[in-house]
Amino acid sequence: MSSQVEAAPIDRLSINTIRTLSMDAVQAANSGHPGTPMALAPLVYCLWQRLLRFDPENPIWMNRDRFVLSAGHASMLLYSMLHLIGVKAVNAKYERLGELSVKLDDIEHFRQLNSKCPGHPEYRWTSGVEVTSGPLGQGVATSVGMALAGRWLAAHFNRPGFEMFHYDVYALGGDGCLMEGISSEAASLAGHLKLSNLCWIYDNNRISIEGPTSLALSEDVATRFIAYGWNVTRVGDVNDLEMLERAFRVFQTTHDRPTLIIVDSHIGYGAPHKQDTREAHGEPLGEALASEESPTPDTTQMPPAANETDEEKSHGTFSSCCTNSKCRTVGARAV
Numbered sequence: 476m477s478s479q480v481e482a483a484p485i486d487r488l489s490i491n492t493i494r495t496l497s498m499d500a501v502q503a504a505n506s507g508h509p510g511t512p513m514a515l516a517p518l519v520y521c522l523w524q525r526l527l528r529f530d531p532e533n534p535i536w537m538n539r540d541r542f543v544l545s546a547g548h549a550s551m552l553l554y555s556m557l558h559l560i561g562v563k564a565v566n567a568k569y570e571r572l573g574e575l576s577v578k579l580d581d582i583e584h585f586r587q588l589n590s591k592c593p594g595h596p597e598y599r600w601t602s603g604v605e606v607t608s609g610p611l612g613q614g615v616a617t618s619v620g621m622a623l624a625g626r627w628l629a630a631h632f633n634r635p636g637f638e639m640f641h642y643d644v645y646a647l648g649g650d651g652c653l654m655e656g657i658s659s660e661a662a663s664l665a666g667h668l669k670l671s672n673l674c675w676i677y678d679n680n681r682i683s684i685e686g687p688t689s690l691a692l693s694e695d696v697a698t699r700f701i702a703y704g705w706n707v708t709r710v711g712d713v714n715d716l717e718m719l720e721r722a723f724r725v726f727q728t729t730h731d732r733p734t735l736i737i738v739d740s741h742i743g744y745g746a747p748h749k750q751d752t753r754e755a756h757g758e759p760l761g762e763a764l765a766s767e768e769s770p771t772p773d774t775t776q777m778p779p780a781a782n783e784t785d786e787e788k789s790h791g792t793f794s795s796c797c798t799n800s801k802c803r804t805v806g807a808r809a810v
C-alpha cells in the first residue's frame with residue numbers, strides 16, 4: 476500500500492488535520508465514529524480542494540456541486556471539512572448569518588444538544604450539509620433525485636450560451652449503504668436515466684459494524700453497477716491523491732452514464748491496534764493513541780507534529796484550526 480507520506484507536505488498536513496479533528500471530537504464526546512473519517516480524509520480533501528465547485532461564502536449558490544455524505548455516521552468527516560474550509564452559515568430561511576457554519580466550539584460539542592455537529596448530518600441545521608443522512612442508503616438514494624433535479628433545471632432554464640445549471644452530485648457511501656435495497660433501486664434508475672452528473676464513491680474498507688463485510692456481503696459490486704449501466708472505476712489506495720483525482724476526472728469526462736468510484740481504504744487508518752477493525756467503526760479511540768495498548772502510534776502512517784516543516788506550520792486555509800490553542804488536532808499527534 477502506498478503511503479500519503481508521498482503527498483505534498485501541505486496536503487499531508489491538511490489531511491491529518493481532518494483526521495485528528497475528527498478523532499478528537501469523537502473522543503471528547505466519548506461517542507461517535509472515528510474510523511471512517513480517518514480513512515477517508517484524503518478523499519474528501521482531494522474532492523473539495525481540487526474538484527468541487529463550491530463557494531464557502533455562499534453555500535446555497537444554486538449551481539454548486541453537491542456533496543452528500545451518505546455514510547452519515549462518519550459525520551465528523553463532513554464537519555471537519557466545513558470548518559476547515561470556512562463555510563459560512565445561513566439559517567433555515569436561507570438568510571446569511573455572516574459566521575462560520577461549523578465553529579470549533581460546535582466541534583468541541585460534537586453530539587451535544589444545540590451543537591451544529593449532531594451525531595448525524597442534518598439538512599438546514601448545518602449549512603453545507605446537503606442531505607440529512609444516517610439511515611444507510613438514504614443519502615445515495617437522495618443523490619439520484621438531486622442529479623435528476625439538476626438535469627430538470629438545466630432542461631428548463633439553460634439557453635444556448637447561457638448555462639445556468641450544470642452542477643454535479645457526489646455521494647459517498649460505504650458497505651452499509653450499498654447493502655440497503657433502496658440504493659439498488661436508485662442506482663438502477665440513475666443508470667436508466669443516464670445521469671452522468673452523478674458520481675457515487677464506494678468506501679470499500681471490508682469492515683462494517685459487526686466485523687468483516689465477508690460475514691454478510693460477497694457480491695461483486697463493480698459487476699452489479701456495470702449491469703445497471705454505470706461507468707465503474709477503482710482507486711486501490713485512498714491515500715493516493717493523484718489516482719483519486721484521475722478517477723474524478725474520468726467521472727467529469729463521462730457524459731453518457733453515472734460513475735461509481737470504488738475506493739479501497741483502511742478504517743481507522745493510522746491507529747496502531749484499531750485500524751481495519753470493527754472497533755474503529757463506532758468507538759472512540761481512547762484518550763491518546765499512545766495509550767491504546769501501544770507505547771507509540773504508528774508514525775510512519777501519520778507524520779508527528781514534531782516533524783512539521785515551516786511550510787506546514789504556516790499553512791493557509793487550515794491555519795485557523797491548527798493554530799487555535801484550544802484545538803488538539805496537531806498537538807495530539809506529537810510523540
Ligand SMILES: Cc1ncc(C[n+]2csc(CCOP(=O)(O)OP(=O)(O)O)c2C)c(N)n1
Binds near residue numbers: 510511683
Ligand atoms: C438503515 C440502517 N440500518 C442500520 C443502521 C445502523 N448502522 C449504522 S452504521 C452501520 C454499519 C455501516 O457499515 P459501513 O457502511 O461499512 O460503514 P463503516 O464501517 O465503513 O464506517 C449500521 C448497521 C443505519 N444507520 N441505517
